[in-house]
Amino acid sequence: MKTELQIETAINSIEVGFSDYYENMVKYYQLHHSDNLTHTDFCNRTNRATSPLTSSREAVFYAVAYSWQHYQTIQSFLSVIDVTSNIADKIRVIDYGCGQGVATIAYLEYLVARNVATESEFEVHLIEPSPLTLNIAKHLIKKLANIHKLKLTIYTYQHSLDKPIFFKDSDCSETVHLLSNILDIKSVQNSISTISSSMRDMAGKNFLFATSPCYLNSWQGNNLLHESMSFLDSIIQRNSKLNTNMYSIVNDCWEKRSPKASQLFAYWDNNQVESEGTAIAA
Numbered sequence: 331m332k333t334e335l336q337i338e339t340a341i342n343s344i345e346v347g348f349s350d351y352y353e354n355m356v357k358y359y360q361l362h363h364s365d366n367l368t369h370t371d372f373c374n375r376t377n378r379a380t381s382p383l384t385s386s387r388e389a390v391f392y393a394v395a396y397s398w399q400h401y402q403t404i405q406s407f408l409s410v411i412d413v414t415s416n417i418a419d420k421i422r423v424i425d426y427g428c429g430q431g432v433a434t435i436a437y438l439e440y441l442v443a444r445n446v447a448t449e450s451e452f453e454v455h456l457i458e459p460s461p462l463t464l465n466i467a468k469h470l471i472k473k474l475a476n477i478h479k480l481k482l483t484i485y486t487y488q489h490s491l492d493k494p495i496f497f498k499d500s501d502c503s504e505t506v507h508l509l510s511n512i513l514d515i516k517s518v519q520n521s522i523s524t525i526s527s528s529m530r531d532m533a534g535k536n537f538l539f540a541t542s543p544c545y546l547n548s549w550q551g552n553n554l555l556h557e558s559m560s561f562l563d564s565i566i567q568r569n570s571k572l573n574t575n576m577y578s579i580v581n582d583c584w585e586k587r588s589p590k591a592s593q594l595f596a597y598w599d600n601n602q603v604e605s606e607g608t609a610i611a612a
């Protein structure tokens with residue numbers, strides 16, 4: 331019960347942004363050592379955070395151990411292209427395997443920091459098998475939308491990515507696909523053809539940001555996704571290094587870290603047509 335309340339408390343503590351949630355979680359974690367999961371317990375139960383989380387203690391652990399790094403990784407990755415120029419009036423954001431919604435939050439706060447977030451209306455689609463983290467993501471994003479006065483609607487899909495999703499028709503002219511720390515997961519890799527065929531049919535401009543820790547599995551995931559997307563107009567694959575200050579659950583202190591990520595950025599435009607009227611394919 332204490333940890334369930336903590337999640338609510340951390341969401342309510344947000345005054346400016348996600349950093350408030352993270353810092354509130356870290357303080358709680360430091361004050362309640364005997365209630366916390368150990369790193370070994372967490373990794374064994376969740377298969378290193380790749381399985382859906384099932385308890386609020388796991389959600390607190392994940393927020394403290396990984397969320398800040400993932401949030402910042404997405405924010406630095408977004409600068410690969412200028413997502414803020416000519417920003418569309420209506421944007422669909424799809425967060426695949428969203429967990430607590432860190433990638434969507436990082437994207438929205440990136441736009442807020444550049445003073446463009448209120449120019450657009452957002453349709454946020456959250457896909458995640460864990461009802462616990464899906465619910466946290468929904469509440470966190472709602473809270474941030476209220477604080478920053480964002481025009482935003484949230485749609486949740488509580489299932490895994492092997493199930494195709496039929497998005498309702500909408501007038502969004504741009505879709506941002508966020509795949510944060512999921513392409514290294516075997517069950518996600520097995521669903522890549524389902525994921526890429528739904529991406530292919532998405533009208534308008536499409537931007538895809540996929541980032542995962544620098545493991546061999548992540549490169550395999552990136553390559554599988556790339557191979558299944560013959561419709562791309564452009565693609566960048568890269569390794570990145572982030573310099574950040576974060577709390578270490580192993581050493582129980584704040585420390586400088588430089589986590590590496592393997593990333594894939596892709597762009598395609600389903601509005602572009604050649605003079606003969608056929609869609610341009612890469």
Ligand SMILES: C[S@@+](CC[C@H](N)C(=O)[O-])C[C@H]1O[C@@H](n2cnc3c(N)ncnc32)[C@H](O)[C@@H]1O
Pocket residue numbers: 379380381382383397400426427428429430431432433457458459460463489490491492509510511512515517518521
């Ligand atoms: C490492 S976490 C990443 C969460 C979040 N995207 C982030 O960056 O913080 C991996 C997430 O993938 C989800 N997941 C695992 N297998 C999945 C599947 N087959 N389909 C959809 N999501 C899956 C897990 O429930 C978990 O939330």
